[in-house]
Amino acid sequence: MASLASLSIYTVPGRAGRAESVKAPRRRRMAVVRAKVREIFMPALSSTMTEGKIVSWTTAEGDRVSKGDPVVVVESDKADMDVETFHDGIIAAVLVPAGGTAPVGAPIALLAESEEDVALAQARAQALSKAQGEETPPPHAAATAPPTMAPAPATVTAPTNGIATPHAKKLAKQHRVDISNVVGTGPNGRITAADVEAVVGIQPKPKAAPPPPPAARSAPPAGIPLVAAVRQPAVLPPVPGATVVPFTSMQSTVSRNMVESLSVPTFRVGYAIKTDKLDALYEKVKLKGVTKTLLLVKAAGMALAQHPVVNASCRDGKSFSYNSSINIAVAVAIEGGLLTPVLEDVDKSDIYLLAQKWRALLKKTRMKQLQPSEYSSGTFSLSNLGMFGVDRFDAILPPGQGAIMAVGASRPTVIADKNGFFSIKNEMLVNVTADHRIIYGADLAAFLQTFAKIAEDPESLTL
Structure with missing residues (x-):
């Protein structure tokens, strides 16, 4: 009956006024409550970023900002980027000053909606600061010794009537x-x-100690390293007189990626390439901004188009992906770290367009202003140390890629032909490190043969 009565409120035309009175409270409950104090969080500027460092604040406490205004410059693990605000308001309190770090998602500042709310935001900032100061790590159980129990007094027994063993x-x-x-x-x-x-005064014989467990018996003497022990990061004492400098965010990421790469089974293949024609082509195009590294990048892209398995990647340890685009990451050393800007669709771009793209990427790299898509989309990597006179070296495979090519300098080499005649040719040695889970020796050898054929007759690079 109650349901019918309630239904009649909405169906009987004569009771429309009563229906409106019933609906009114719902409209009041749906009223929008506007926040007076908002938090500005540390953003995740890349997929590998876990914490960020405040480079500088472009605004100060008390400044009024609008939605979309940059308020702070954050150093991620790859670049320095401006962080914008999503709301209008007043910067009421800076929680993390310039030079400080905060994990991703942690509040770094408070934004007040109006002048009247600034005091409320500052009180909240003081409460947050006080709460963080009072946090103490829980005591370790191993560090707390259990209380010493007093031994129970020995029970005194009266002489017996000869009951004995x-x-x-x-x-x-x-x-x-x-x-x-x-x-x-x-x-x-x-x-x-x-x-x-005890009555006679005979001292009891000491009990033999139980044999140590197998792990203890097999432990070597102090000072001898445990070869079979599980490897853990060694914490070595500092060298006397040395200055300890903590890693930057970029160096921490490089270190973490390199350690991760060492868990991937890899193998290395070297190949010698005659570079006389490549050197001659470089002399023609270098005035147009084309570097030898770009010629090698273009040759590698054309070879990868014919051997897609070398352009594949394994990211989960259970499967591999054939990448539809050939994006080559090029290692660039900068002050305090290493970045790998990516040239996308290398096989579809001519060398002059690649040179134009590379100049823009290189400028952003040195200013640490690369966007995540400009350094994390590589499917193959190339590292060239030939300009430093390095003959050969092995490169470490980046996580999530199938192979990386290490290029040395061209050197004059005496070469004998099939008729026994000798000649001097310029040769360059390239070493490729590949993920052995998805790439095998025959695949890599075929790729290097194609790469050498293109580099030794490089006219197709300018087409």
Whole structure:
């Protein structure tokens, strides 16, 4: 009946006014409550970023900002980027000053909606600061020694009526001890051999220590490293007189990626390439901004188009992906770290367009202003140290890629042809490190043969 009555409120035309009175509270409950104080959080500027460092604040406490205004410059693990605000308001309190770090998602500033709310935001900032100061790590159980229990007083037992073990009776007879006067400490006051020995004054024999467990027996003496132990990061004492400098965010990321890469099974293949024609082409195009590294990048892109398995990647350890785009990451050393800006669709771009893209990427790299898509989309990597006179080196495979090419300098080399005649040719040695889970020796050898064919007859690079 109640349901019918409530239904009639909405269906009977004569009771429309009553229906409106019933609906009104719902409209009041749906009223929008506007926040007076908002938090500005540390953003995640890349997929590998776990914390960020405040480079500088572009605004100060008390400044009024609008939605979309940059308020702070944050150093991620790859670049320095401006962080914008999503709301209008006043910067009421800076929680993390310039030079400080905060984990991703942590508040770094408070934004007040109006002048009247600034005091509320500052009080909230003081409460947050006080709460962080009062946080203390929980005590470790191993560091707290258990309380020492006082030994229970020995129970004094009256002399028994000769209740003793056979061994105790034998000892009493040997030492002419009246066993009826011995106080027994055994179960129910029974006299043991130790009780008789105590009356006679015989010191008890020390008990042999139990054999150590197998792990303890196999432990080497102090000072000898445990070869079979699980490897853990070694914390070595500082060298006297040395200055300890903590890693920057970029160096921490490089270190973490390199350690991760060492868990991937890899193999390396070297290949010698004649570079006389490549060197001649470089002399023609370098005035147009084309570097030798770009010629190698273009040659690698064309070879990868014919051998897509070398452009594949394994990211989960269970499967691999054939990448539809050939994006080559090029290692660039900058002050305090290493970045790998990515040239996308290398096989579809001519070398002059690649040179234009590379100049823009290089400028942003040196200013640490690369966007995440400009350094994390690589499918193959190339590292060239030939300009430093390096003959050969092995590169470490970046996480999530199938292979990386390490290029050395061109050197004059004496070469014998099939007829036994000798000539001097310029040769360059390239070493490729590949993920052995998805790439095998035959695949890599075929790729290097194609790469060498293109580099030794490089006219196709300018088409």
